[in-house]
Amino acid sequence: MAIVLGPNRYGKAETRVVRVTRDGGTHSITDLNVSVALSGDLADTHLTGDNANVLPTDTQKNTVYAFAKQHGIASPEAFALLLARHFTSSQETITGARVEIEEYPWNRLGPHSFSRDGSAVRTAEVVVAEPGTEVFGGLTGLTLLNSTDSEFSGFIRDPYTTLAETSDRILATAVDARWRFITPEADFDAVFGRARAAMIEAFTGTYSYSLQQTLFAMGKAVLEACPDLAEIRLRLPNKHHFVVDCTPYGLDAAPEVFHADDRPYGLIEGSVVRDDVS
Numbered sequence: 001m002a003i004v005l006g007p008n009r010y011g012k013a014e015t016r017v018v019r020v021t022r023d024g025g026t027h028s029i030t031d032l033n034v035s036v037a038l039s040g041d042l043a044d045t046h047l048t049g050d051n052a053n054v055l056p057t058d059t060q061k062n063t064v065y066a067f068a069k070q071h072g073i074a075s076p077e078a079f080a081l082l083l084a085r086h087f088t089s090s091q092e093t094i095t096g097a098r099v100e101i102e103e104y105p106w107n108r109l110g111p112h113s114f115s116r117d118g119s120a121v122r123t124a125e126v127v128v129a130e131p132g133t134e135v136f137g138g139l140t141g142l143t144l145l146n147s148t149d150s151e152f153s154g155f156i157r158d159p160y161t162t163l164a165e166t167s168d169r170i171l172a173t174a175v176d177a178r179w180r181f182i183t184p185e186a187d188f189d190a191v192f193g194r195a196r197a198a199m200i201e202a203f204t205g206t207y208s209y210s211l212q213q214t215l216f217a218m219g220k221a222v223l224e225a226c227p228d229l230a231e232i233r234l235r236l237p238n239k240h241h242f243v244v245d246c247t248p249y250g251l252d253a254a255p256e257v258f259h260a261d262d263r264p265y266g267l268i269e270g271s272v273v274r275d276d277v278s
């Protein structure tokens, strides 16, 4: 029996970079959290401590800042592509790169003033590896709620089932979505806008008999709106809202007050794919 080194990668995680672009007195900002992970001919550093093949994580962080300055940030996907291609093409020992980016949204208050937007965080991931380059876009934390048009009934009842069937409930979730581009060439910003709008429209427009049904409707709407996408993966926490019984206080039973429960929560996950794309 031999003990050997398995798959490995290394990089600088969570470099926070804020890029200011000045157009006269009007400024724009892009606020990113960039994580780089590189792989390649890295056995020596693990087995003997010989670092001749290692591009320091400190250099990776500096490259993020330098590229933000030199090239600007067209979109999180484009910036991730730029970095991943740079690391794999400039260093012989580095053959794979994964760059993950979160973009935090800001709202404009004035020519050079902004307020942090609490809504969804945009995400991007680029993987450059032997078989080719893959680009993923997405978002996380898009919190949506329908106060009606949601039912849940007809489910399995076993000896442990206590859940009552309901023909009218609150349906709420915080969307975590990740979509895969068919090729690395696309209008990433346009796809982001269309995908986000399609998810919101499908969530609000679907009369829902389960969050699973809503998940499929949302994924299908995104693929219909975005021909550049091969696949979308969705993670939808079911943010339960339980009716508070106010009758002990001498009040009527109409369901108007809810307890927004924190945990546990149902977690509905699924992907929706185009069946003619690999």
Ligand SMILES: O=c1[nH]c(=O)c2[nH]c(=O)[nH]c2[nH]1
Residues within 6 Å of the ligand: 152, 163, 209, 210, 211, 212, 238, 266
């Ligand atoms: O939309 C739902 N799907 C479920 O699978 C489920 N399970 C549950 O308890 N409530 C719900 N709601």
